[in-house]
Amino acid sequence: MLGAGRVPQSASMTALWHPAIRADWLVLRRTGPTAWARVLGPPVLLLAGCVALACGDLYAGYGWCLAAGALLALGGSYGIAHQRLLDALERWRFGWCGALPTARGAAVCTSLLLAAAALMTSLAFVAALLFGVSIFALHRGDWFYALAGIDLALVAGTAVVAIRVFRRGALARVHHVDGIREPLLALPWLNDPRLPHLLDWQRRAALVRWRRGGSFAMVGIVLAAVPIGAPMLEVSALVLLVLAWSWLAVVMRASADAFTSSVRLLAAVPWNVRAARMAALRYPLVATSCALVFMVIGTALLRHGMVALVWIVCAGVASAWPLARLVRATRLADPRA
């Protein structure tokens, strides 16, 4: 029980807060550090990546890294806010609390307040981080421009999501974004015959997650935000890296989630653990290979060793957590575990 006795009746709730928010808060508190890491990890990683990019200007004076950091902030904030707001709205609209007589506009108000709180926290975090890293920078006077660029991008990314999500009829369409299409290039040999269709499951879960993150709208926004006069080769390289990185992170997380679900589904079946491990890693490995090709091309076009290194580290960190979950899930698949 989630402290049901303490959750007031929805009729007494104001339009400001959706009644389910208290249950969500209790679940978050009781799940422990893992839940907090899942909630805070992606935005912290994103903001750290933006600041790391801005350091290219603050320390080395490359002259275009501030714009790159802002672009990353724009795309990243859009992706994270889009996925989380859609998830919350779908849960409140179609989940256990969907039939509650909630106050009119409660879901919208709650989402707006949460998004605003997250945005304010992010702005403060970026300011503190940028100030900290620029103390010993050669061009530390530029830290304010970096802050303004990243902050504006974060506000713009979140605002676009708010407009998109709260558009008339957006809620009714939430369920339809999960439509699945077959791959353009069918590769049936990729499926492990010892655990057939696990790869399809992972691929479809990745596609759903990618769409919830804004899919190609994110790319469009990044491209639309490219400043006039920016060197196109380097901007193309950045877009390539942003895409490869975010897609890989999505694939890894979706693969881990799908495999964890399959472990639960097949818990009573005497499956071969070794085969399960190999089958579970096929899609992530293929995806990593593809992403690496794009990352190599991107870093080659960028021609700046330090920035390339930052990207590779960011991609590694972004993939490490879901990969660890995937490996852990394969261990749990072992009936002796």
Place this chain on the structure above:
Amino acid sequence: MTGLLRVTKVRVAYGDVCVLDGIDLDIARGEFVALIGPNGAGKTTLLHAIAGIAPLRGGNIDIDGHDLASAPHAAKQAIGLAIDPPNLPALLTGRECLALFAGARGLPAIPPATLALGETLSLTSVLDRRIASYSLGMRQKLGIMLGLLGEPPLLLLDEPFNGLDPRSALAFKSHLAAILTRGGTSVLLATHALDIAERHATRAVLLMDGRVRRAWSAGELAAMRESPERSLERAMAEACGRDRDENLSGPAVDVPL
């Protein structure tokens, strides 16, 4: 009849809550055992413990001569657990899900017997649709097919008739009866449908507060069917009432099976 399942002093707890407290249960080949009891009695947990999903705090489970703790792979070869409808993967089609289970069981393809069961349950026409679009009844049918896939000797069914239309329920009962008549297969059914337990089971076991409180043999169940004054429903109500009285006066005593 030879023994297929032996559950000895099994204890399962979720946190501080003891759900199963020293359960003993034996099932022979060809037996149809109905597990009945009030909500929260531990019926589903017992099925999950036998399937190796719920971790044991104590006791042993032996399936077809294999200890579940030390030889889980061999023990699980002998069981088939019908999957709970909410746990089915929404992103796969019914046929893909069946293929996944067949692959996990080491079968080269979905067995024809499973596809024939799908035909019996009128599920064939929707097998190529995504599970997300299935109704509760369709999901229930698919869960049953997954449990019966590969014809394991011990079927674990948890309220399998929930959501089934009368025609499909009748077809599934006939299918179960045919399997049991062929011999070699046993069924452990957790249910609140006491009429099914009374009419089809060879033994009924009452679970209450995580312990076995009462068992009715095939003879007793047959006597209930023949006498209009007697029924499993009434017998269960009496047993539950007596148990409450015993709980008020002193500790409960396990009924030997």
